[in-house]
Amino acid sequence: MLVLKNLNIQRGPLTIVEDGQLSLLAGKTYTILGPNGAGKSTLLKTIFGEVAFSGMMSYKGQVYSNKHPLRWRKPIGYMPQDTMVEASLTALEVVLLGRIDALHMHVSDELLAEAAGVLTLLGIGHLAHHDVMRLSGGQRQLVMFAQVLLRQPEILMLDEPVSALDMHHQLNLLSRVCQYTHEQNLITVMILHDLSLAAQFSDEIILLGNGKIQAQGKPADVLKADIISELYRVDIEILYDSRGLPVIRPMRKN
Structure with a gap:
């Protein structure tokens, strides 16, 4: 509590x-x-x-x-309102930064699979190797949410997580939030x-x-x-x- x-x-x-x-x-x-x-x-x-x-x-x-x-x-996994990424990284690399404490010169296959799995869970697995700077605002928001989930938080805090999303993706993300909250x-x-x-x-x-x-x-x-x-x-x-x-x-x- x-x-x-x-x-x-x-x-x-x-x-x-x-x-x-x-x-x-x-x-x-x-x-x-x-x-x-x-x-x-x-x-x-x-x-x-x-x-x-x-x-x-x-x-x-x-x-x-x-x-x-x-x-x-x-x-705590905290996703602030401003989720701008200014580095030229792939969506998968941005997600992996959620576990920066576990990153070394070599990223384990297990961690890569876990990060890719979170992207797939959110319906954006096909964006894994896309430059995050070239994604739409809504897609970047989903990538940042995937980064937060990779941290395996006990407390999830999201500041306007659907502000840049259309109706379909709003419902998808919020459904995932509720499902993940109850399951975990x-x-x-x-x-x-x-x-x-x-x-x-x-x-x-x-x-x-x-x-x-x-x-x-x-x-x-x-x-x-x-x-x-x-x-x-x-x-x-x-x-x-x-x-x-x-x-x-x-x-x-x-």
């Missing part, structure tokens, strides 16, 4: 989180939602140990200490902008805004018209799909 207690995050004059409480369980996918500027990425970076905070974070009984950030980050018993925390996608692919929603964690719970319990309208400052209506999951539709003002 990943536990955050009495969490306070301040960026200059802006309060990102005040007295935040979160408990995140293995085998579940959590999505952080909130308007632009609410501090979603900052919260993710705080959990990764990149942003100063007060309060307490613990995982499996280990309490975070800024004296040992690398030890804290070891079980991970804690997965991601940031999405599409509330309806979040409802489909999240076990729980964490709603962030106005300097507080406004709610944490199942999508149908958290995605309510009144709180969404207030946080996002739009009129919405909530429909429900065939599985009873909420579909959020913003309403045009006359």
Whole structure:
């Protein structure tokens, strides 16, 4: 279990989180939602140990200490929002960098096969030997996600992992995220902008805004018209799909 207690995050004059409480369980996918500027990425970076905070974070009984950030980050696979690769490497080479601690002058056949297998899992095995600089933004995003998976993380943190993907690849990647989370018993925390996608692919929603964690719970319990309208400052209506999951539709003002 990943536990955050009495969490306070301040960026200059802006309060990102005040007295935040979160408990995140293995085998579940959590999505952080909130308007632009609410501090979603900052919260993710705080959990990764990149942003100063007060309060307490613990995982499996280990309490975070800024004296040992690398030890804290070891079980975390973190994919930031900016995944630009500026070196002329193949997609396979970029994925292998996810296990840079295991790389030597000679890369083992086992590690090569593992990296190729992750690419195949994501449906981009045919891109293994393509220059990553020549791939589309969406393809690069999938390659970076493959790199994170190769690290075999216990905690998976993804900042807008589908922002550059079309609908087909959004559904493919998020389906893989959920499947991998459940099969490997991970804690997965991601940031999405599409509330309806979040409802489909999240076990729980964490709603962030106005300097507080406004709610944490199942999508149908958290995605309510009144709180969404207030946080996002739009009129919405909530429909429900065939599985009873909420579909959020913003309403045009006359």
